[in-house]
Amino acid sequence: MGISDLSPRYAELVEVVAAMHDGAHDPLGRPRYEHFERVAQLLLDRDPNASEDQIEAALLHDVITHPTGGFAKLEALSVSSETTEILRKILPPPNAKYYSDIENFTADDNKDYLNYIRGLAASGHRAAIAVKLADLEDTVSYLQAIGSETALKQLARQYEPSRQILDAAITTNPQ
Template sequence: MIKVERTEYGFGTFNCSLEEWEAIKTIVRYCANNYRATELIYSIPGPEEHRRGKVEDLSEIMDHLWDSPPIETMPRDQIFLINQCVIEFDGKDVPDIDQNIVAGLAQQLHDLGVYDVFDDDNVTDEQWEEWAKEGRLQKTSSWVCKLHDGQVDKAGRPYAEHVLRVYERVRETFPDANEDALHAALLHDVIEDCDITSDDLRKHHYSEDTIKIVEAVTKSADDGLTYAERIESLAERGPLGAVQVKLCDLMDNSDPERLKALPEEKAASLSKRYSRAIEVLKTRLEQAN
């Protein structure tokens, strides 16, 4: 049974059975791949040149970022777009889905009246901007998970888990961290590990401040610096956001739960190195306050 509840101005909780969720994902994926053959080309709000991208973004997010329901903080527009995709295919054939399932999903969403769940009459500009920011960060999260797909850390865990933890740690440790620092926390290893360049980030419309933070925390193989010298250089000359991101990166790397998966001697060596680096970065942050 599909349930949608509004939790914030721009977000809601989306819940349904796993079978329903997989069917919805298949419908959205089909819509993304066959966009111009559907009425979505006319029904999605916004400039026409952006409409297909919205469906493609939703499909990527559903495949790479959202696990099984409930999805606790689904953006309002994503809920609306899921509704549009499912309703659009009521009565039509979608490969790999029983038509009765499509009809059942469409009827549930129709009965829910998802547009009525969200009353926007009293939403302020500041609240809309916060919602838009969270949507942009979620898009970065999805892309980063896709870029790191198949990579593992020293303990054999999916590398994207580390990246998402660093991002959450920046949010928790530095509540006033700006949007550039938050994007950079998600992107902090893409230049080093994912064959992504600064120009690639520009093409994805990231700001120069975001790119400078990512560059500052990226190890250069030919800089001639030792690890300790690199940390000192970052603390002395790096953007404040880069110091915040690197500190949270090191805090996650030095987590005892992660280190215990390594050989004892290796874990002890890394722990000592990370501890020294953390103190250097903390000193810089204390001086900045």
């Protein structure tokens, strides 16, 4: 059973994300939109009681920055204010294409990203931390599967440390 099977609302959001990423595939050949389903599932695997807002945020976590998205798209989808707040909290710094352009990622970009992750961890916003952690867990798995020198370097210097920071924030501050 997938995320879409859990509720008609989740199925609707998966359709929206699939349309936004129509024809896009990751370097492993998987449809790009499947990343968002995996993130929602990882969130639920870690916390079966994750809120609907968290699940929606997991499914929509790049809508704000997507060329066909933005806050207007969130409004059109009638997401809650809490979902929007989670998405605001996990919005990465705007200075780099953190997921899609790892070949051109600089040391300064990495520093900015890790500072953003530290700030998220320090915020104590558990819902946002959990969503971002699920996103990072899928990204870590993806980079490991790619296995290229660039992917493994970026995994070691950015994504695995980020995952560890957020995992520690969730683990050391249980609800």
